[in-house]
Amino acid sequence: MQQSVIEDIIYFIRSKFEQIDFVPLHAPSFQGKEKKYLLDTIDSTFVSSVGEYVDRFEDMMAELTQSKKAVAVVNGTSALQVALRLAGVKTGEEVLTQALTFVATANAIAYNHAHPVFLDVDLDTMGLSPDALSSFLESCGEKREDGAYNKTSGRRIAACLPMHTFGFMAHMEPILSICEEWNIPIVEDAAEALGSAYRERPAGSMGLLGTFSFNGNKIITCGGGGAMVTQNENLGKWGKHLTTTAKRPHAWEYVHDELGYNFRMPNLNAALACAQLEQMTEKKRQKQELFEAYE
Numbered sequence: 001m002q003q004s005v006i007e008d009i010i011y012f013i014r015s016k017f018e019q020i021d022f023v024p025l026h027a028p029s030f031q032g033k034e035k036k037y038l039l040d041t042i043d044s045t046f047v048s049s050v051g052e053y054v055d056r057f058e059d060m061m062a063e064l065t066q067s068k069k070a071v072a073v074v075n076g077t078s079a080l081q082v083a084l085r086l087a088g089v090k091t092g093e094e095v096l097t098q099a100l101t102f103v104a105t106a107n108a109i110a111y112n113h114a115h116p117v118f119l120d121v122d123l124d125t126m127g128l129s130p131d132a133l134s135s136f137l138e139s140c141g142e143k144r145e146d147g148a149y150n151k152t153s154g155r156r157i158a159a160c161l162p163m164h165t166f167g168f169m170a171h172m173e174p175i176l177s178i179c180e181e182w183n184i185p186i187v188e189d190a191a192e193a194l195g196s197a198y199r200e201r202p203a204g205s206m207g208l209l210g211t212f213s214f215n216g217n218k219i220i221t222c223g224g225g226g227a228m229v230t231q232n233e234n235l236g237k238w239g240k241h242l243t244t245t246a247k248r249p250h251a252w253e254y255v256h257d258e259l260g261y262n263f264r265m266p267n268l269n270a271a272l273a274c275a276q277l278e279q280m281t282e283k284k285r286q287k288q289e290l291f292e293a294y295e
Helices: 003-015 034-044 052-064 076-086 103-111 130-140 172-181 233-243 267-277 280-294
Strands: 069-073 094-098 115-119 141-144 147-150 156-161 187-189 209-213 226-230
Touching: 034 052, 034 267, 052 069, 052 226, 052 267, 069 076, 069 233, 076 103, 076 156, 076 187, 076 209, 076 226, 076 233, 094 103, 103 115, 115 130, 130 141, 130 172, 156 187, 226 233, 267 280
Parallel strands: 094 115, 094 156, 187 209
Antiparallel strands: 069 226, 141 147, 147 156, 209 226
């Protein structure tokens, strides 16, 4: 690419932002009721993992993604980690994912003591390639009574984990079809795709579970946070239980019935997230405007 063309691109991008030297992937914007909700939380003294904003945020996420249940957690990585466990991933098994992704995708697999298998992506979506997925399973896969296995490694293929890169949806229809044929559950890494949709189906809603991130570089941010969504209400309740230290509800007894995680989203973060979600329509409009300007 000629230097003059590069300079023109840099000039165009900088003209859209106030910053001179650094243009972020996404700049947080707080134009709604963020301060009000934060003050409400402080005044209520419920600033930790219990509070009305946590419940409200989970309801808003379930509605936005057209899911039966949403669970708020501390970040997108923890959402992925728990979602894979809920999907049945166990020690020594394999998870099919894509080579182009953030390290959190692979880390979440490793946290479950499983092995990532990296497959190619499509040029038009930068997401998991259905052709690469099908080719791998046809050449290396074997169908057994308890699921799909990798003939080369001898390990069970416990899940498929596509990631929607920069909000561009992977070709989910063929991916869903392939995984259904091979009896492989899908966990969607939708960390970068809140508000995106595939044929009018929201990101995160098509697999067994979907996960999101609300880091500072996402379209919606609460400083740090994540969420799991699912169409299986019982699975969602189990996810809430696991991320709340697996503690049985009781007024004073502390009984934890399985290995759990302290991954609860604080009410302070949830307050910020609620205010941000209320602006989702406008934030999407702004993104679309920028996209059209680039075109």
